[in-house]
């Protein structure tokens with residue numbers, strides 16, 4: 001991928017504790033898979049940056065190569081790739097996601 005795309009992705013991940021690469025925006029998700037992750041993050045009441053890959057095909061493709069993960073959405077917490085919709089939903093349901101956030105110093109809303 002283009003170095004500028006890699007730098008942009010790296011920059012977003014470095015400067016935001018939680019980054020969600022998604023289709024659409026947190027206020028208007030344009031795919032059900034992205035909407036699930038938005039719902040989880042909103043439920044946890046954490047701040048996050050949504051990056052709409054539909055606005056930029058180079059980021060849409062670039063993030064797949066960057067994470068070595070073939071689909072959107074993709075969630076990053078403190079620079080670490082967590083996963084897509086299925087993984088996030090599963091980790092939320094088991095409480096693992098809340099624990100992961102807490103371990104990394106991110107305050108999460110009480111259940």
Ligand SMILES: N[C@@H](CCC(=O)N[C@@H](CS)C(=O)NCC(=O)O)C(=O)O
Nearest residue numbers: 031033070071072073084085086087
């Ligand atoms: N099982 C996936 C569902 C996500 C998914 O299948 N995404 C597709 C459709 S939105 C995708 O990103 N396809 C490649 C693309 O649209 O660039 C997950 O857990 O995140």
Ligand code: FES
Nearest residue numbers: 023030031032033
């Ligand atoms: S945009 Fe069609 S499944 Fe995500």
